Amino acid sequence: MISRLTLGPVALAMAIAVPSVVQAQAYQCSTPASVERVRPDLPSESQPKRDIPIGSYTLAITWAPQYCRDNGDRAGSAFQCGSGNRFGFTLHGLWPDGVDKDWPQYCRAAQFVPPTVIRAHLCTTPSAQLLQHEWAKHGTCMPGYRPAKYFNQSAGLYGKLRYPDMDALSRAPLTAGRFAAAMAGVNPGLKAEMMRVTASKQGWLDEVWICLDRRFRYRRCPVHQGGLNPSAPLQIWRGSR
Numbered sequence: 001m002i003s004r005l006t007l008g009p010v011a012l013a014m015a016i017a018v019p020s021v022v023q024a025q026a027y028q029c030s031t032p033a034s035v036e037r038v039r040p041d042l043p044s045e046s047q048p049k050r051d052i053p054i055g056s057y058t059l060a061i062t063w064a065p066q067y068c069r070d071n072g073d074r075a076g077s078a079f080q081c082g083s084g085n086r087f088g089f090t091l092h093g094l095w096p097d098g099v100d101k102d103w104p105q106y107c108r109a110a111q112f113v114p115p116t117v118i119r120a121h122l123c124t125t126p127s128a129q130l131l132q133h134e135w136a137k138h139g140t141c142m143p144g145y146r147p148a149k150y151f152n153q154s155a156g157l158y159g160k161l162r163y164p165d166m167d168a169l170s171r172a173p174l175t176a177g178r179f180a181a182a183m184a185g186v187n188p189g190l191k192a193e194m195m196r197v198t199a200s201k202q203g204w205l206d207e208v209w210i211c212l213d214r215r216f217r218y219r220r221c222p223v224h225q226g227g228l229n230p231s232a233p234l235q236i237w238r239g240s241r
Helices: 009-017 066-070 115-121 127-138 147-158 166-170 175-186
Strands: 056-061 089-097 197-200 206-212
Touching: 056 066, 056 147, 066 089, 066 127, 089 127, 089 166, 115 127, 127 147, 127 166, 175 197, 175 206
Parallel strands: none
Antiparallel strands: 056 089, 056 206, 197 206
16 A cells, blocks of 8 residues: 555644654564574674774664565564564664764674563564574673663663654655654654654655664764655555555
8 A cells, every 4th residue: 555645734734743642563463472493693794793882872663564565575574574463663673883983783792582582572573583683783782781681671762752643644745854853743852853764765764763872862863874864755654554
């Protein structure tokens, strides 16, 4: 279902200024009795170990309808994109950033994430292998953290987020800046310049990266972090809804 129906400027303003706030983004999620067996996630030549000081953090959330549109047939996507489950924004991960442009990753050898921890977080990050990846690449760089603490920290930050009426926004002419303003409008303390919006090459909403300081408070994003220009057109895929 293509999500680019047109609303007039007044309707758009109402969708942004008076959004329908949504907290839970697992619209429908049933945790399986057992979880898939995960594989090791290791550094490589293109993704090397980089143990450098942490200067800040990024909380990355993914718009699941677009992910499933692009990746629904990939191995490991069945839980998120099938099985009767339905998601809005999911938690991609909590990423330590460096002091400058480089960031730490794969800082130490990663244990397997315990199945109990995976099950506890599957309706937040709906992929066992992604959970293993996030721990190996990012969680191991946070001193004093083990898998349970890392995922509780990231899930706690994710759980505090609120969301505008995505259905209404998807039906309106939209830019990345207007979407960021809508997100900021329903999250106290969060401003548009404290997040980066990413999209597919065709301009469909992909992820939102929320910038945090070392105490996990919202902060202005650095210029080098990337994301769309605020004036860039943005579309939102609603899936079959």
